[in-house]
Amino acid sequence: MTSLSEGLRVIKAPPTVHYIPNFITPEEGSVLWDHVYGAPKPKWTQLSNRRLQNWGGVPHPKGMLQEALPEWLEKCIGKIMLLGLFDDQHVPNHVLINEYLPGQGIMPHLDGPMYYPTVATISLGSAIIMDFYRPVEPTTSSSLESRYLTSLILEPYSLLVLKEDMYNTYLHGIAERTEDIVDCSKVCNMDQLSHSSPFPTNIKRTTRVSLTIRHVPKVLKVKLKLGKH
Template sequence: MDFKEYIVDKAPPSAFYIPDFITVEEEQHLIHQVYAAPKPKWKELSHRRLQNWGGLPHPRGMVAEHIPAWLQHHMDSIAELGAFGDKQPNHVLVNEYLAGQGIMPHVDGPMFYPTITTISLSGHTLLDLYTPRPPDTQETPNTNSQDTETHTSSAFEKRYVGSLFLAPRSLLILQDDAYTTYLHGITEVGEDVVSRDILNLPSIPHIPGDTVQRDTRISLTIRHVPKVLKNKVWLGGSRH
């Protein structure tokens, strides 16, 4: 498969959307494994909860941890597409969004190789894209692994570019300006009305005017963290 054949022409460069990247059976297996994870693996945030696999990214470097086979299989599949060039993905951020939950617009920042790949499970969402602010008021890139929310939603209304409809079992790849420059976020609503603001409209099973109820959605955000610590050390200082 050449993922570049799935480019979203109307989106900022470069966004690629592959529907049905995984099968229904693979989706169900992944959902089962996510919820079978030990309770301490979950981190509760105000608008969602998440799991880190592969380590906890940090500006000083990530202490690498074992990634289970149920995730590694799909990481390898994405790597085979060439999405990360000659790099191999080494980190997965699992987010659970209940209906009505979302995340404020943000950029992922320099801790990651400038490509983000996301598999959606169970429910759909709209990923909203926004232009950056002028250089003198540029947003500070996110420098932690939890995709910190920044600013208020009202500040972004005039900078809205459009949305990407992410259906269950789809794969989204963002590179170039779509990763480094444009912000992405998810509005906290319980349903979405399909409109022509959806940049990948020809690739989704809905038409303008459809109302689509949100359900619990699990996202697997698969990335490459370039800076990995070779030895397990305390990030807060030396270990004695």
């Protein structure tokens, strides 16, 4: 079993980024893929630029009505727990599954205070480039280009771990495009990729599925009462 060590830290990025290539096997990835696409249709939520599944409940500022996770996701969480990423008081209880078709992405964002500030993401399907940006400061330009920090290539079967500043401060996003051009001067985890060198200069996107695994501290035992009374 791989352990979370300094050898897995992305040296050219802030110190709270870890990248683990081949965290799961292709066989394990195939099983996860089948479970994702074998989920009942009501489990999918369609957004304007992608669709997703919530497992464990739907996070809400007032608290999450917790639901039991299926065995196939509990197995993933158990494997991550062996790495020491989460302590026993913050065992992951929520998994967000995103599907990205070629040309789809997600705008730069922070995951926010509803979650414990550690996020672990397993990637399936297409490789992709994820970009990171500094927050808007009163004395700096608000343009994305001026706030660009670095990029990571996320390969299939890999695990990305963001903690502390990389979770709380720096925004992350995926550009809406069908092809990623690989600029080795910008991609900070080139030395840790599983792909044999040299890495292709471009990534033609196919369907990508990400499993974002987090701990929601505030959970409820009764259903939320939303709206006016």
